[in-house]
Amino acid sequence: MLETLILAAILIPCLIVAIVFHEVAHGWVALMLGDPTAREQRRLSLNPIRHVDPVGTLLVPGALALFGGPIFGWAKPVPVRQDRLDNPRYGMMAVAAAGPGTNLLLALLGAILAGVVMGVSHAAGIEPNPWFFAGFTYFILINIFLALFNLLPIPPFDGSHIVGGLLPLRYQRQWQRLQALGMVFIVVLIAASWAFPDSGVVENVVLPPVLWVQEIYFDIAGWIARGIAE
Numbered sequence: 001m002l003e004t005l006i007l008a009a010i011l012i013p014c015l016i017v018a019i020v021f022h023e024v025a026h027g028w029v030a031l032m033l034g035d036p037t038a039r040e041q042r043r044l045s046l047n048p049i050r051h052v053d054p055v056g057t058l059l060v061p062g063a064l065a066l067f068g069g070p071i072f073g074w075a076k077p078v079p080v081r082q083d084r085l086d087n088p089r090y091g092m093m094a095v096a097a098a099g100p101g102t103n104l105l106l107a108l109l110g111a112i113l114a115g116v117v118m119g120v121s122h123a124a125g126i127e128p129n130p131w132f133f134a135g136f137t138y139f140i141l142i143n144i145f146l147a148l149f150n151l152l153p154i155p156p157f158d159g160s161h162i163v164g165g166l167l168p169l170r171y172q173r174q175w176q177r178l179q180a181l182g183m184v185f186i187v188v189l190i191a192a193s194w195a196f197p198d199s200g201v202v203e204n205v206v207l208p209p210v211l212w213v214q215e216i217y218f219d220i221a222g223w224i225a226r227g228i229a230e
Contacts, residue, residue, distance in 0.1 A: 006131060014139045018103055018146050019075045023051050025102035027078040030095045034086035034190050037079045049073045077156075082155075089165050096161035101149035107143035107217055110136055115221035119228025136221075144213050148212045149206050 024046060027038030038044050043051070053076040085091030114136040120129045151159040155178050164175045 007134075008053075010131065010135045010138055011142075014135070014142050017139075018106065018120045018143045020048050020051055020148060021102050021106060022099040022150070023075055023078045025098040026080060026095050029098035030078075030080045030085065031174035033094060034080050034089040035084040035095075037081045037084060039169075041079055042088075043078045092166035093097075093162050095164075096158040099158050100150050103143040103150075107147070107213075109219070110143070111140045111217040111221040112224060114140075115224025116228065118221065118225035122225065122229040140164055140217050141210070141214055144212050144217070145206065148210055148213070152206070155181060155185055 022043055023077065027044045031039055032046070071200060080092070080095050082088045082092045085095070105205070114133075117132070118128065150157045153159040153163040160175075160179060166173055166181070
């Protein structure tokens with residue numbers, strides 16, 4: 001029971017930081033590219049409460065956890081108006097890429113900090129607490145997963161906006177219609193993962209690249225630790 005509580009105390013802050021920074025990054029890039037909608041609606045805040053979606057952040061994950069389904073959820077998307085961007089087509093691509101890019105940057109910062117702490121600890125002959133390693137591991141993993149999962153070219157994920165900007169103009173209207181069905185895609189994904197828990201849809205598509213990128217970050221942390229310890 002104690003270990004479960006400690007794990008929850010590690011995971012929840014990691015999730016909050018990853019999700020909040022992801023959403024705020026969308027809003028800041030939109031603002032820099034001409035769309036002040038997020039600022040006008042006070043969504044450029046790091047206050048987690050401003051980004052909580054009652055259904056996606058609380059109800060859906062809670063219900064899935066209660067009934068033994070795979071945990072899945074989302075935060076309230078930061079509002080972005082494509083028509084207010086200086087360059088609507090490529091500006092929307094930059095706004096979409098900002099969220100996953102921020103998560104990858106957070107994972108890198110976590111790896112650097114972990115490497116520094118490990119290097120200093122080894123140089124001083126101190127053995128860090130194992131929960132310290134667990135915290136950094138989960139922080140890096142969560143941010144990488146959030147980044148790569150959102151880069152999937154499925155509406156309404158960020159990857160779908162990037163693909164939409166790359167499509168020829170004659171196909172963009174049809175793609176935008178698919179964007180309007182974003183919630184349907186999410187419901188179908190949740191239902192499929194829940195109905196077929198052994199199908200490994202998410203694990204087989206997202207997990208291999210996540211683990212590959214995670215190893216790169218772990219190598220960076222190890223390289224920094226060895227450099228300091230020596």
